[in-house]
Amino acid sequence: MPEPDQISFEAPLEAAFGPVVRLIVGGIAERADFGFEAMDDLQLAVERLLVEAGSDGNVKLSFELRGDGIRTRVGPLRERGIAEALQDSEDKPGTLDLQRILSTVVDSYGVEQAADGHIVVRLEKLRGVAL
Amino acid sequence: MSTAKESGRLQLRDADRELLRRYHELGDESARDALVERHMPLVRSLARRYAGRGEPLEDIEQVGAIGLIKAIDRFDLEREVVLATYATPNVVGEIKRHFRDKGWAIRVPRALQEMNAKMSATIDRLTSTLGRSPSIGEIAESLQATPEEVLEAMEVGSAYTTLSLSAPVGEDAADPLEVIGKEDEGFEHSEDREVLAPALARLPQREREILRMRFEEGLPQTQIAEQVGLSQMHVSRLIRRSLMAMREELD
Numbered sequence: 159m160p161e162p163d164q165i166s167f168e169a170p171l172e173a174a175f176g177p178v179v180r181l182i183v184g185g186i187a188e189r190a191d192f193g194f195e196a197m198d199d200l201q202l203a204v205e206r207l208l209v210e211a212g213s214d215g216n217v218k219l220s221f222e223l224r225g226d227g228i229r230t231r232v233g234p235l236r237e238r239g240i241a242e243a244l245q246d247s248e249d250k251p252g253t254l255d256l257q258r259i260l261s262t263v264v265d266s267y268g269v270e271q272a273a274d275g276h277i278v279v280r281l282e283k284l285r286g287v288a289l
Numbered sequence: 290m291s292t293a294k295e296s297g298r299l300q301l302r303d304a305d306r307e308l309l310r311r312y313h314e315l316g317d318e319s320a321r322d323a324l325v326e327r328h329m330p331l332v333r334s335l336a337r338r339y340a341g342r343g344e345p346l347e348d349i350e351q352v353g354a355i356g357l358i359k360a361i362d363r364f365d366l367e368r369e370v371v372l373a374t375y376a377t378p379n380v381v382g383e384i385k386r387h388f389r390d391k392g393w394a395i396r397v398p399r400a401l402q403e404m405n406a407k408m409s410a411t412i413d414r415l416t417s418t419l420g421r422s423p424s425i426g427e428i429a430e431s432l433q434a435t436p437e438e439v440l441e442a443m444e445v446g447s448a449y450t451t452l453s454l455s456a457p458v459g460e461d462a463a464d465p466l467e468v469i470g471k472e473d474e475g476f477e478h479s480e481d482r483e484v485l486a487p488a489l490a491r492l493p494q495r496e497r498e499i500l501r502m503r504f505e506e507g508l509p510q511t512q513i514a515e516q517v518g519l520s521q522m523h524v525s526r527l528i529r530r531s532l533m534a535m536r537e538e539l540d
Contacts, residue, residue, distance in 0.1 A: 181441065188425035191424055193421060193422030194416075194425065195510055195511060195521070198510065
């Protein structure tokens with residue numbers, strides 16, 4: 159049976175579901191042969207993003223298993239503040255905001271515009287290199 | 290009302306007071322042991338109220354017994370109160386605290402908790418022998434488990450809800466690494482220091498230093514773990530908990 163290359167699901171933004179989302183992200187990373195560290199990075203990226211997205215309603219998460227890693231899309235999100243925070247290209251040394259966290263734990267990220275002024279955050283995480 | 294019964298109760302109370310006096314005034318440990326034994330039926334009956342929540346009854350009784358011992362230790366002989374009355378809220382409080390501290394992990398099967406205990410060492414050992422971060426499959430093979438079991442076990446006890454900015458939790462409580470890092474370095478110099486600094490400053494110094502290494506120096510977890518002498522899993526948890534605690538602080 160061919161391996162599925164895309165997994166999508168919707169989860170409540172409520173904090174209580176955080177561990178469930180982590181578990182699923184971990185399972186997907188495992189299928190993509192991620193090492194512990196790369197998996198942990200992706201889990202942290204998704205977790206921080208969801209925390210910033212508030213706690214009301216649901217969020218859609220989709221994961222594309224690519225040859226060299228996983229492309230994750232989170233959204234549509236209503237939180238415009240996330241887009242502004244992530245598109246702000248000014249280098250702010252010493253700050254520990256979402257931008258700083260994402261740029262540390264994923265290989266690249268971007269903001270895509272969705273309908274109704276919503277945004278989708280795209281995260282690219284490569285499988286990782288040997289230490 | 291039977292007078293015999295009443296006098297029996299009075300005798301019990303007097304016997305308790307005598308034992309409490311021997312323990313508190315003379316330091317007679319055997320008196321304390323006797324008090325614990327006499328009041329274990331009370332602990333057992335209180336513990337039974339909390340049975341069926343995923344924790345073996347004996348374990349709840351053990352926790353309750355700690356509450357009893359604390360009550361015996363704190364008992365003030367001057368007070369006109371019987372030990373059972375004084376001990377009850379202590380026992381219940383101890384049991385409740387136990388459940389609260391364990392969070393959702395209390396429903397996790399023992400096998401997963403045991404696997405979690407072995408996980409840190411397994412990851413560090415495999416990282417060192419493979420020269421890279423091990424995959425979940427490799428960790429699973431080493432622990433003779435399925436990848437899903439490994440992922441589940443990793444989540445055991447990783448809930449960050451119990452973290453408070455001021456109170457260290459569990460294995461983080463003892464902090465021999467307070468000395469690493471320098472006070473006025475890194476994020477505290479940020480432009481957003483007015484917003485961020487108070488939350489960051491309230492973190493223990495070790496956590497601040499780990500955040501600095503990870504997000505300012507960009508060091509991988511493996512290297513941070515090596516430098517601060519903790520397991521990778523522990524570093525990962527401290528990072529998550531610290532970020533969460535800081536976020537809660539900003540809200």
